[in-house]
Amino acid sequence: MREKLDRLEHFVNGLRGSGVEVPATHAEVRIASISEPQAGPQDRLANLAGKLRLSETGSTQFIGPSHWEAIIEDLADVKGYFDLEDDPATADDDEALLQSESNVPTMDINFGLMQTYSKQQLLDMLPTKPIMNRLLAAWFNAMDPLRLIVHAPTFQAEYQRFWQQPDLVSTSWLALLYSIGSLGAEVSGESCNDPVTLALAEDMRRLTVHALVACDYAALPPYAVEALLLHIKSSLLKHIDVTRELYLRLGLLTRLCTLAGYHRDPSNNPEISPFKAEMRRRIWWFASKYDILMCYQLGQLSVINQVIVDTAPPSNLSESDLTLAVIPPAKPLTEQTSITTALVFGDLTAIFGEVVYSSYSTLGTAGRDVARLHARLEQARNDRPPQLRMVTLEHSLLEPPELIIGRYILEALHLKSVCILYRRYLGLEGHLKERRHCLNAAEQLVLHQNTLLEAGQPGGLLPQADLWLRRFIHDFIFAAMLLCLQFKTFHATESGTTEHFDSGVRLLLQYACRLWSRIMVTSPKARHALRAIERFVGQEMPCIDAADTTLLRDRSALGFDSSNDHRHHAGSFVSASLVDRVESNAQLVPNAAVPGSLPTMTNDSMSTPLDDPPGLDDIALDGTMHDWDPLFQDLFGAPYHTADDSGDCLGLNG
Structure with a gap:
């Protein structure tokens, strides 16, 4: 074993040298042929940046290039040596046994629950099917683009199977169901100002937390990340503000996303189907944008901008275009789909994040960055597809409300970015042009909202x-x-x-x-x-x-x-x-x-x-x-x- 580790060290040192390829062993060639079919230079670089695993349960895990597991997987003999050791699951069982012998109740550090409901209890507390039908319809028909992280046709099929055999559903899927139900109840309760429906929304928010803890969300079972993101959204609709609790849960969400490898494009692992890859891109797209916007609202710097990301943007496709079998090529942004506005908004949010980050720099070092970022903001406005460019309300009377509001959302984020960019110049002598940029944008923002x-x-x-x-x-x-x-x-x-x-x-x-x-x-x-x-x-x-x-x-x-x-x-x-x-x-x-x-x-x-x-x-x-x-x-x-x-x-x- 020591000799094999020495050969591994020699192999790694050779890679760090002048770029001369080191001959691979037969075992290494066999591993490469399985995990990297027809790998080109870009694929080799991607694998050097880390690995994206897919487990039998459907969960994913990202292993960074500096982690020992990322190297040891390339050596079949060394990997086999570790396989001879005790099964990791056995160690988990031993730890669980030790915990069960303690009289101190277990506690979830993020949600603070000392006791959670069992899966059967969660099923028993679920509202009746007619009520759930109404709540789900309210959310999937809402004008909120976050609904797109769950593929509606696929979820509807799963939902129908759930009512036929409720006992077969996973606890993580129950968490997703409760989170969507809480959103539907919040939207319905707001529209009619119904305290009973709003109380139901709060109950379902709490049951979402119980289901997340019960399914061991840190192990990243399927649907856990989606359920947590929708739970954060439901709490935002309730508070209309970013509380400290929400900020901490947002940090949990971003950590789970990077732990699950959402920041790496799914094409790095051929075992992930094109459909799942597209949905993963959507989840990362919305999670990263929520991190930027929510951190700004609380006056904190977003950490998502510091993550090395190669995940491609979602495709400009409607729900009906996405199937489990084949994913068609993306449509141009000039063709409006259910996600087009979110794609343009996401690109602008990335610039907004840089604007917020630059606002922490001093005036002496910010001049060049301010001009550069302002030029990028103007270019992003000019690059909007024609249907999303700002026009007066009286010239868009026959258009869908979602499209009209989408234009105002984009323009409002642009104007807010300009305000933040030039806010530092208010109250200073000189800098008349910069102050006018800031005040013009502030005035326009108020006018649009009026x-x-x-x-x-x-x-x-x-x-x-x-x-x-x-x-x-x-x-x-x-x-x-x-x-x-x-x-x-x-x-x-x-x-x-x-x-x-x-x-x-x-x-x-x-x-x-x-x-x-x-x-x-x-x-x-x-x-x-x-x-x-x-x-x-x-x-x-x-x-x-x-x-x-x-x-x-x-x-x-x-x-x-x-x-x-x-x-x-x-x-x-x-x-x-x-x-x-x-x-x-x-x-x-x-x-x-x-x-x-x-x-x-x-x-x-x-x-x-x-x-x-x-x-x-x-x-x-x-x-x-x-x-x-x-x-x-x-x-x-x-x-x-x-x-x-x-x-x-x-x-x-x-």
């Missing part, structure tokens, strides 16, 4: 769009904070020269706040920030009538650069919509009795004032309201106190 919020109102062009929009309250808060910060800076340094900026931006943000207040923002922190912005823009707001609507028509009066080539896409339409509302009844009247309150819009199409939703101030927030005082004091001034409702204590009147 358009969708108007369209989502009863009788609007996109009914129930507000249920989807409320997830993007954080984008509005980010853009509004930038505009408020710039207004505060101008007001402090150039008093008397920014009247147009003052009135125009305040009018825009006031109207946006009133629209957001109608859709019942559920995130406590977002509600708190929305209230702070309302108070800030509501101070000493002059009465604006039809004579002042030129502020909205002439966008340059807002103090921004009106030469951006994308302003005509939506800004003119949204501005006109807001102008029409002002002119139709001629006046926005501020409530002088309560300092900081928002004006009431009296319009025939909105006879009901745009009041705040009932109980917005009375809804219990997570934690003490003073926990967020430093955040708003940094923007609005040291005397600002969020817990004080009196205008005299806000410190905003001068």
